Amino acid sequence: MATSKTNKGELLRLKEAKDKSAEGGSENPIKDGPNSVLDAKAKELAKELAEKYGLEKLKKLFPEMAALLEE
Amino acid sequence: MSKILQKAISTQRRSDGKIPVKRMIQRGGKSFQQTYWVSPAQAKKMRERAQKDVKGVVKAGKEVFTDLDTDARLKKLYSMSLQLPRGFAINAEKDAKKKWNNYEFDRDAHAKEFGEQLSQQVAIKAGSDSKWMEFYKTVRDDDWQKIGEKEADAFISRAKTRNAYGRGGTPADKPPSSEMATVPLTPEDKAAAEDLQLTLDNDGDFHRKVLSGVRARHKRQWVHGDYDQKKALDLYRQAIKDGRDKFYGKNDPESREKMTPWVVEQVARDMEQMARENLEFVHGPLEEKIATSKREAAGRKKKKKKDMGEMVVEDENLREEMESGADFIDLSFDDLADTYAAPEGYEFAIEHAEATESSWGVPSLEMNGTIYDDNMNQVGTMKRALHRDEDGELHATHHLLKLNEYSQDEGVGTRMVLNQFEQYEALGVRSVTLDTAWVGKYLWLKLGFKPTEEDEPKLRRDISAFIEDADLEDEQKSAVYQMLDGDLINFARIRGLPEVGYSDPETGNLEYAPINKAALLNKGTNSWSGRIEVEGEDWDTTMEILNGYLED
Numbered sequence: 001m002a003t004s005k006t007n008k009g010e011l012l013r014l015k016e017a018k019d020k021s022a023e024g025g026s027e028n029p030i031k032d033g034p035n036s037v038l039d040a041k042a043k044e045l046a047k048e049l050a051e052k053y054g055l056e057k058l059k060k061l062f063p064e065m066a067a068l069l070e071e
Numbered sequence: 072m073s074k075i076l077q078k079a080i081s082t083q084r085r086s087d088g089k090i091p092v093k094r095m096i097q098r099g100g101k102s103f104q105q106t107y108w109v110s111p112a113q114a115k116k117m118r119e120r121a122q123k124d125v126k127g128v129v130k131a132g133k134e135v136f137t138d139l140d141t142d143a144r145l146k147k148l149y150s151m152s153l154q155l156p157r158g159f160a161i162n163a164e165k166d167a168k169k170k171w172n173n174y175e176f177d178r179d180a181h182a183k184e185f186g187e188q189l190s191q192q193v194a195i196k197a198g199s200d201s202k203w204m205e206f207y208k209t210v211r212d213d214d215w216q217k218i219g220e221k222e223a224d225a226f227i228s229r230a231k232t233r234n235a236y237g238r239g240g241t242p243a244d245k246p247p248s249s250e251m252a253t254v255p256l257t258p259e260d261k262a263a264a265e266d267l268q269l270t271l272d273n274d275g276d277f278h279r280k281v282l283s284g285v286r287a288r289h290k291r292q293w294v295h296g297d298y299d300q301k302k303a304l305d306l307y308r309q310a311i312k313d314g315r316d317k318f319y320g321k322n323d324p325e326s327r328e329k330m331t332p333w334v335v336e337q338v339a340r341d342m343e344q345m346a347r348e349n350l351e352f353v354h355g356p357l358e359e360k361i362a363t364s365k366r367e368a369a370g371r372k373k374k375k376k377k378d379m380g381e382m383v384v385e386d387e388n389l390r391e392e393m394e395s396g397a398d399f400i401d402l403s404f405d406d407l408a409d410t411y412a413a414p415e416g417y418e419f420a421i422e423h424a425e426a427t428e429s430s431w432g433v434p435s436l437e438m439n440g441t442i443y444d445d446n447m448n449q450v451g452t453m454k455r456a457l458h459r460d461e462d463g464e465l466h467a468t469h470h471l472l473k474l475n476e477y478s479q480d481e482g483v484g485t486r487m488v489l490n491q492f493e494q495y496e497a498l499g500v501r502s503v504t505l506d507t508a509w510v511g512k513y514l515w516l517k518l519g520f521k522p523t524e525e526d527e528p529k530l531r532r533d534i535s536a537f538i539e540d541a542d543l544e545d546e547q548k549s550a551v552y553q554m555l556d557g558d559l560i561n562f563a564r565i566r567g568l569p570e571v572g573y574s575d576p577e578t579g580n581l582e583y584a585p586i587n588k589a590a591l592l593n594k595g596t597n598s599w600s601g602r603i604e605v606e607g608e609d610w611d612t613t614m615e616i617l618n619g620y621l622e623d
Contacts, residue, residue, distance in 0.1 A: 038564060
């Protein structure tokens, strides 16, 4: 039962994907490029996390995030 | 247990002809995903072996779990089923509604069909998710039918208590034809009914064709309940009598012909009054609310951006439909043209527009079309809808905006969306709802769209499952989980997290991104619907971000 259902499931999944593209679903019309507003937001969030964990621990856990604070 | 439970073969192919095979391996109670490069023949063998394994596991599992308490199992099945993609359930509801309205709803047939659909959906999930596989093992064959019966009973209950699906029901509820004949109609009544453009429906009630005329004039008004047809007939008889005696003179040969429109007008007025009373009873003074909303909107300075091009409606009939559709939601054609304009050098050509009204009297306008560049090359498609809610407030729905990659690079989409958002502010639109897909699953969250109440728990679960399988140190994982516990929009905006592999949402290929982005983009993460209010701090941030994409 499971085998036939898995195969049928795959077909259904393909059909759903097809239906989805036919009916809609907002794809990404916006190019996710440089953005100074999001840069600032990311820095704010990094700062909050540094306060939560302590800068040293943040450096250890997520060095790239800690580096944002030094930029 | 160390079994291959799932694998996926992508279309990616190396120069030596080998293709990647991803395998989900369970070891020591934990799941691991591994990628191997193997020949297509080996991949085929692995797929066959995996399918055999799945079959064996399910069979063994069913034997082990046969003693489980039935209700507890069904309860779990029902709660798990709520986490599935909504498509099949929505279609089942639509189908059931159609049948219900025609007195064709069959509880057992619906239960069987729903159960089968559900088992297929769960099998799909089980094929790619070890947790679902564990759950799938516990389900017995007749559980699907039982859950289908629960769904069918719930549908019947909804249809009856909400009375939102009209008067239909099961074949047993259908009034016998003899009952239809019991409506006392004299030949004169029948003739009068014809003159009044009244016809009989299968309940023996008068169906009011005249209602459509009333509704066309008073757009969003909907008469709940039945019009007293006897009153219409009495009015008709009285009018004929009065008309002959008072208005047209006894010898006027055209008196009867003149009379019918006059009576229709009286009936229409009467119904209009009733519509207003009903509407105010249900929704409060809607006209007043719309007037307030429009006054507020008029107070804002409307700005059509200089760098915007045109929205084009070439077909005359379509233009008329758009104009009446705009009127339907108390906007003008120019409002729509300004809002859905393409950037300069492009045009948005409307191909379809439809004004509809929900059963609760909510008017909406849906439109879609194609975006062309200067050389009439098709660069994208767009589908948008606007509706007024029961308080008379406007809301926008973004069903689709799909652009080719070149146009995305040119900022066409960003400029269109930004212009739409600015126009929404001017028109007094209160919220924007959209359906995400593919890369949008990540981007719209980062832009500030909040997943709906229904979708947020599912999205959190998908992200959580991805983190669980990710190749990170325990301490890092634990910190990422804590970030996920907070605001989802902030989670998407965090930067500097370690990169992990994920399955590209469009191609299925293995790609790498920071774990928060990867979890959202991952093919296994379901699409979600989101909403943003067109005012306040969150909205201002979204507008700043959109502007930021154009400026940076």
